Amino acid sequence: MTKKLLCFVFLTVSIFANAQNRYDTPANATFTNTYVPMTHEEMMLRAAAEVYREKRAREDFDKYSRTAYEYLQKKQIGYFTSYANAALSTGYYN
Numbered sequence: 001m002t003k004k005l006l007c008f009v010f011l012t013v014s015i016f017a018n019a020q021n022r023y024d025t026p027a028n029a030t031f032t033n034t035y036v037p038m039t040h041e042e043m044m045l046r047a048a049a050e051v052y053r054e055k056r057a058r059e060d061f062d063k064y065s066r067t068a069y070e071y072l073q074k075k076q077i078g079y080f081t082s083y084a085n086a087a088l089s090t091g092y093y094n
Contacts, residue, residue: 057092064090 038046068083 054092057090061087061090061092 064083064087068080068087071077071079071083
């Protein structure tokens with residue numbers, strides 16, 4: 001009985017060890033490299049645009065938060081919350 005079981009286990013292990021699936025072989029498709037690096041000018045323009053966006057967000061945040069504080073001093077809570085939300089929506093936080 002154990003010889004038959006041992007033969008069966010050996011046979012099934014060898015079958016599963018030799019089994020292949022479609023991921024075992026590389027694909028036959030050709031690889032087309034379409035990568036084109038950015039030029040120096042494009043990188044500089046993107047960096048300048050990012051600096052401008054950050055500067056504009058900082059200025060808007062300062063303006064809206066200053067106005068919100070003025071309305072808070074006047075106890076006009078509705079305007080305060082509107083300008084505070086506008087300041088937070090700029091995405092710039094100290």
